[in-house]
Every structure is written in C-alpha cells, then in structure tokens.
Amino acid sequence: MVDQIRGEPVGVELTRVAKSYGAVPAVRGVSLAIEPGEIVSLLGPSGCGKTTTLRIVAGLERPDAGEIRIGRALVNTLPPWKRNIGMVFQSYALFPHMTVAENVAFGLRMRGVAGATMDQEVAAALAQVRLGGFGERRPSELSGGQRQRVALARAIVTRPSVLLLDEPLAALDRQLRESMQIEIREIQRAVGITAIFVTHDQEEALTLSDRVVVMEDGRIVQSGTPAEIYERPRTRFVSDFVGFSNVLDGRVAEGGRELGTVTLTAGRLVPVSLAPDIAPGDEVDVVVRPEKVWVAAAHEAVPTAGHAFPGTITHSVYMGALTYHHVAVEGVGRVVAMVPNVEPATSGTLAVGSAVLVGWRPESALAFRRNDPGARAAS
Amino acid sequence: MTASPPRPGERLLAGYVGLVLLFLALPVLIVIPLAFSTDASLIFPPRGFSLKWFANILERPEFASAFRVSATVAVVATSISLVVGTLAALAFVRYRFPGRDTLLLVFMTPLIFPAIVLAAALALVLSPLGLLRSIAGLVCAHVVLTLPYMLRTAIATLSEIDRSLEEAAQTLGANRWRTFRHVTLPLLRPGLLAGITFSLIISFDEFTVSMFLVGPGLMTLPLEMYNYSEFTLDPTLAAISTILLGLTTIAIVVIEKLVGLGRQFS
Ligand SMILES: Nc1ncnc2c1ncn2[C@@H]1O[C@H](COP(=O)(O)OP(=O)(O)OP(=O)(O)O)[C@@H](O)[C@H]1O
Numbered sequence: 001m002v003d004q005i006r007g008e009p010v011g012v013e014l015t016r017v018a019k020s021y022g023a024v025p026a027v028r029g030v031s032l033a034i035e036p037g038e039i040v041s042l043l044g045p046s047g048c049g050k051t052t053t054l055r056i057v058a059g060l061e062r063p064d065a066g067e068i069r070i071g072r073a074l075v076n077t078l079p080p081w082k083r084n085i086g087m088v089f090q091s092y093a094l095f096p097h098m099t100v101a102e103n104v105a106f107g108l109r110m111r112g113v114a115g116a117t118m119d120q121e122v123a124a125a126l127a128q129v130r131l132g133g134f135g136e137r138r139p140s141e142l143s144g145g146q147r148q149r150v151a152l153a154r155a156i157v158t159r160p161s162v163l164l165l166d167e168p169l170a171a172l173d174r175q176l177r178e179s180m181q182i183e184i185r186e187i188q189r190a191v192g193i194t195a196i197f198v199t200h201d202q203e204e205a206l207t208l209s210d211r212v213v214v215m216e217d218g219r220i221v222q223s224g225t226p227a228e229i230y231e232r233p234r235t236r237f238v239s240d241f242v243g244f245s246n247v248l249d250g251r252v253a254e255g256g257r258e259l260g261t262v263t264l265t266a267g268r269l270v271p272v273s274l275a276p277d278i279a280p281g282d283e284v285d286v287v288v289r290p291e292k293v294w295v296a297a298a299h300e301a302v303p304t305a306g307h308a309f310p311g312t313i314t315h316s317v318y319m320g321a322l323t324y325h326h327v328a329v330e331g332v333g334r335v336v337a338m339v340p341n342v343e344p345a346t347s348g349t350l351a352v353g354s355a356v357l358v359g360w361r362p363e364s365a366l367a368f369r370r371n372d373p374g375a376r377a378a379s
Numbered sequence: 380m381t382a383s384p385p386r387p388g389e390r391l392l393a394g395y396v397g398l399v400l401l402f403l404a405l406p407v408l409i410v411i412p413l414a415f416s417t418d419a420s421l422i423f424p425p426r427g428f429s430l431k432w433f434a435n436i437l438e439r440p441e442f443a444s445a446f447r448v449s450a451t452v453a454v455v456a457t458s459i460s461l462v463v464g465t466l467a468a469l470a471f472v473r474y475r476f477p478g479r480d481t482l483l484l485v486f487m488t489p490l491i492f493p494a495i496v497l498a499a500a501l502a503l504v505l506s507p508l509g510l511l512r513s514i515a516g517l518v519c520a521h522v523v524l525t526l527p528y529m530l531r532t533a534i535a536t537l538s539e540i541d542r543s544l545e546e547a548a549q550t551l552g553a554n555r556w557r558t559f560r561h562v563t564l565p566l567l568r569p570g571l572l573a574g575i576t577f578s579l580i581i582s583f584d585e586f587t588v589s590m591f592l593v594g595p596g597l598m599t600l601p602l603e604m605y606n607y608s609e610f611t612l613d614p615t616l617a618a619i620s621t622i623l624l625g626l627t628t629i630a631i632v633v634i635e636k637l638v639g640l641g642r643q644f645s
C-alpha cells in the first residue's frame with residue numbers, strides 16, 4: 001500500500017517512463033516530478049500519450065521501462081486498487097446499476113467503511129460537489145455536468161493520495177466547463193490533494209494548473225507555470241499549442257545574446273528575443289502573440305520606446321471585450337493585434353482603412369529556428 | 380438520457396420471449412382445451428370438461444420420474460453451463476490469446492452440427508466411460524448442448540460492458556474479484572438470465588441426443604411422452620404439455636420481472 005496520512009498530500013514522480021502498444025510507442029521516456037498538493041496538467045494534441053501517462057500512474061497500464069513513485073514508494077508493480085488514487089474518467093464511468101450515493105460509497109465500502117460513517121462521508125462529498133439530495137437518483141437521471149460531479153465526488157470521498165482526471169470536462173458545454181474548472185480547483189485546494197489533469201484544451205490547462213506539462217509524441221517538451229509556458233514557450237510547437245500567434249519568417253541579422261534582430265523576408269529589420277542556440281544567418285520564424293502587439297493611430301504618440309512600423313488596418317473583428325485588428329504592415333506582412341476595448345469600439349479611432357503604427361517589445365517576439373522539428377504542427 | 384437503448388442481453392431476451400410466445404401461441408390454442416377434454420380420442424373442439432387426464436398423469440409414475448430426470452438434468456447442466464460459459468466469455472472478451480478464434484468456434488459447434496451426429500458422437504464417447512444410461516452422462520451431453528447458448532449471450536452482454544467501469548472500480552480499491560462481484564456480474568445479469576432461460580428450455584426439450592443416452596429406468600420427459608404416444612394417443616399428452624406450458628410461462632414472466640427491474644439500471 002502507498003503509505004499516506006489521511007489528508008496529507010504526497011508527491012508523484014515518474015522517471016524515464018516508457019510504454020508501447022505493440023509496435024506503437026505511446027510514451028517515450030517521460031520524467032516528471034509532481035510536488036505534494038500540486039495540480040499539474042498534461043497538455044498536448046490527440047495521441048501524444050497523455051492518457052497513457054495517466055493510466056500508468058493509476059496502475060491501469062504497466063510501463064515497459066522506468067519508475068513510478070507515489071510518495072516515497074516505488075509502485076511499478078502495485079495494482080491500481082492498492083495505490084490509493086482517485087480517478088475521474090473521460091466517460092465518467094459511473095456504475096449504471098447503482099444510485100448516485102452507492103456510486104460515491106463504493107470506494108468507502110472497498111475500504112471497509114460502512115454504516116453511519118459511510119453515509120456521513122457520502123453526504124459530505126455530495127454536498128461538496130453541490131449534489132446534496134441527488135443521492136437516490138440513478139446516473140442515467142443526471143445531466144452531463146451532474147454526472148461529472150458525481151464522478152469527482154466518488155474519486156475524492158476516499159481522500160486519495162493522488163487525484164487523476166482524464167479530460168473530465170471535454171463533454172461539457174463552455175459555460176459549464178468554466179464553472180467546473182473553478183469548482184475542481186477549489187475542491188482540489190480544499191482537500192489539499194495532488195492532482196494530475198489531462199487536457200488538450202490550452203485554456204483549461206492555463207486556468208487550472210500550478211504547472212503545465214506540454215507533451216508531444218510521447219515526450220515532455222516543456223514543463224512550467226502557465227505564465228512560463230505561455231510567455232516563454234521553448235519550442236515553436238509549444239508556442240503554437242498554447243495560443244494563436246502571428247508568424248513572420250526571416251533570417252537572424254544580429255544575435256548571440258538573448259535579444260537580437262531578424263531581417264524579415266518582407267524586408268524590415270525587427271527586434272526579437274532569440275532561443276539560445278540561434279546564431280546570425282539562421283532561418284527563423286518570429287512568433288508574436290496578438291495581445292503583445294500595440295496599435296496606435298498614426299498621429300498618436302507611440303506607447304513605448306522602440307520600433308514602430310506604419311501600416312493600414314485591413315479589417316477588424318469585434319469580440320465584445322476586445323477587437324482583433326488585422327494590419328497590413330509594410331516590410332513585415334499582415335499582423336494581427338488584439339486591442340482591449342477600453343474605449344467604446346464605436347469611437348472609431350481605429351477604423352478599417354486608417355493609417356496606424358504597430359509595434360511590440362523585443363522580448364515579446366520569439367524567434368524559433370525554421371526547421372525546428374516541433375514546427376510541423378503550425379496553426 | 381432517461382431512455383437509453385436496451386442492452387443486448389435484454390434485447391436478446393425480449394426477442395426470444397417474443398419468438399417463444401409466437402411459437403407457443405398456435406399449438407396452445409389446441410392443446411389446452413384438449414387437456415380438459417372428456418373424450419379419449421383427440422377431438423377438437425372438446426365436447427366436455429374433465430380433469431381425468433391430469434389424474435392419469437399422477438397414476439402413471441413413469442411421468443413423474445421422467446419429469447424429475449429432465450428437471451435434474453436441466454438444472455445441473457444449466458448450472459455447469461452458466462459457470463463455464465461465464466468464465467469462458469470473460470476469457471474470450473477480455474483477452475487475446477493464440478487459438479482464440481478456433482476455440483470459440485469449437486465451443487459453438489453444437490449449434491451447427493446435425494443433432495444426430497452429435498448424439499452418436501456423445502454416445503460413443505460416453506459409453507466407454509460408463510456414463511451411458513446415467514444422469515451424469517445426460518448432464519455431460521446437455522452441457523455440451525447448452526453451453527453455446529450460454530456463451531453467446533454472455534459474450535454479447537460482456538462486450539457491451541464499458542471496460543472503464545471495471546477500471547473505475549479498481550482505482551476505487553476493488554481487487555479483481557470484488558470488481559467482478561460488484562460491477563461486472565450485476566451488469567452481466569440480464570444476459571446471464573437470458574442464457575439460463577435458453578439453456579433450461581433447450582435441455583428440458585432435448586430429444587435426439589437424449590435418445591441415445593437413456594434406457595430402461597432412465598427416461599427424460601420428452602422421450603417418455605413419445606413412448607406413451609406410441610401406444611396411446613389420448614389427451615394425457617395434452618395435459619402434460621399444458622403443465623409444461625404453465626411452468627415455462629411462469630419462468631419467463633419471473634425472468635422478465637427480474638430483467639425488467641434491471642432495465643432501470645441502464
Ligand atoms: N490500448 C491501446 N492499444 C493500442 N494503441 C494504443 C492504445 N491506447 C493508446 N494507444 C496509442 O498510443 C498513443 C497514445 O495514446 P493516448 O491515449 O495516451 O493519447 P492521448 O494523448 O490521451 O490522446 P487523446 O487526446 O486523443 O485522448 C496513440 O498513438 C494511441 O493510438
């Protein structure tokens with residue numbers, strides 16, 4: 001058994017874990033240390049090995065190589081029922097022949113908890129997911145969001161050492177998903193549990209996690225706080241995966257330090273931030289997120305010192321809270337800038353056709369080598 | 380999502396019940412009135428009401444004894460088929476092993492083989508084992524005959540059970556046995572009940588194979604009825620049929636009720 005003081009979170013550590021299904025490698029050498037009480041999300045495209053990694057931690061899949069530790073214990077050969085984990089499946093996997101209360105009570109019964117204690121804990125867990133009074137229903141009589149919450153209650157009622165969630169929100173509509181994200185986060189904090197959360201939704205990963213682990217092709221490509229992953233993606237793949245960017249191609253003019261310049265194919269010299277292994281002369285893609293690009297009417301003062309490029313707004317997409325302006329910039333190309341609608345968008349200072357200046361801070365423009373193998377998933 | 384589609388076990392059972400009813404309906408209309416007839420000859424419609432043919436059954440101990448043999452064989456063979464069939468279904472559905480398809484085919488052959496070939500084969504195998512003219516021999520043969528039905532319904536139901544339900548149970552602390560006991564088995568129940576019904580009726584009704592294995596002092600009910608009809612063709616047979624009909628109906632109604640309860644699980 002994984003030794004654990006009830007309510008005391010434990011860490012999880014994977015060391016060079018690998019798993020193939022026949023000839024298909026699903027996970028190839030994943031090393032990952034998760035701190036006690038941390039909520040980590042595994043983010044990546046379909047088929048990158050997220051579920052497999054989670055199932056290996058759960059004990060539902062046995063790795064071909066590597067070590068898995070929960071707490072201090074090596075659990076490689078420990079079956080799932082001895083790992084003291086809680087798992088929420090993508091399909092929820094609620095037992096159809098049991099009521100909601102019986103579903104939640106299942107883990108307690110397996111641990112020999114019965115009678116009034118069991119009833120109390122079940123009621124408390126259902127209250128925690130705001131499903132008090134639903135105990136006598138069948139899973140088939142619940143909505144998707146309610147089923148999801150039952151699955152969550154069932155997974156946490158036993159106070160597991162680790163909570164594993166496999167895209168639990170994928171089937172829910174946007175609004176419900178967002179409120180469930182907050183709920184999961186709050187419950188995870190309240191229970192003080194270590195959690196691993198699988199998702200292919202970058203927004204979900206950023207909002208929900210202490211740390212985001214981006215996977216590609218069975219490997220971890222980057223692991224860091226949501227801000228690190230978003231602001232300082234290490235590869236083009238990570239950059240593309242965690243949000244839309246402008247991509248401008250060019251050649252490094254000046255580099256060697258962290259900041260440098262790139263001569264764009266379109267002609268202009270722009271300031272950029274360079275990955276460490278990039279040298280002058282390298283072909284690069286310069287990646288700039290829309291919210292990092294400022295736009296100002298041509299007659300206005302330039303917001304920050306540095307480069308400002310003249311351009312013309314070709315069209316604008318109004319999104320309520322913000323507007324995306326597509327700007328044709330001479331010697332650069334088309335640049336999309338995201339502008340929060342601080343003033344009413346109807347005020348018209350940034351109308352289609354108007355001459356504007358655009359620019360960005362050098363550290364916001366990341367240059368990645370063009371033939372970076374990670375670049376193939378370009379958006 | 381209150382109205383989820385019925386599980387295959389239930390669909391099988393529903394279809395089966397429908398077929399059985401249709402099959403039974405026509406002869407029933409004739410057999411039941413005949414059983415209460417006053418005439419010794421089979422005249423339809425009967426000209427009076429009497430219970431003497433039922434009394435006649437009781438007067439002839441060979442019917443009671445044959446009924447006991449048939450019931451014992453049906454229950455024992457079905458129980459063995461149930462256990463073997465369920466375990467085999469688990470192996471077939473849950474694991475991929477060399478020779479799996481061939482083995483499955485072997486299990487299913489009694490469905491396709493001509494009954495007479497099977498009868499001769501079983502007699503030839505059971506004779507040197509000293510199992511001819513014994514309950515044990517009949518049970519062996521009936522296991523072979525009923526197993527395909529049991530296996531088929533169990534496999535159909537089992538392959539519809541979401542694997543992640545069992546995995547969820549395991550992550551919640553249930554070992555293999557408790558997972559089977561608390562999750563797989565309850566979900567398998569409708570399918571197994573359908574299999575049990577099939578099996579009981581197949582066994583009770585069996586004629587060709589049993590004929591090779593019975594002898595003086597050991598008769599199954601269908602064979603006893605056949606023997607009787609060779610000498611006397613009176614409504615006694617109709618009376619027996621009426622009783623069997625009643626029992627079958629009760630069995631089906633009871634199982635429908637049980638599976639009907641199960642229906643709200645899905
Ligand atoms: N049971 C299995 N048998 C064979 N191959 C499998 C099996 N499960 C997963 N794979 C393969 O292993 C790879 C990783 O699968 P995995 O389910 O871990 O991906 P994932 O990141 O969870 O993807 P998704 O976002 O689509 O759920 C895929 O190529 C997949 O086809």
Ligand SMILES: [Mg+2]
Nearest residue numbers: 050051052166
């Ligand atoms: Mg997956």
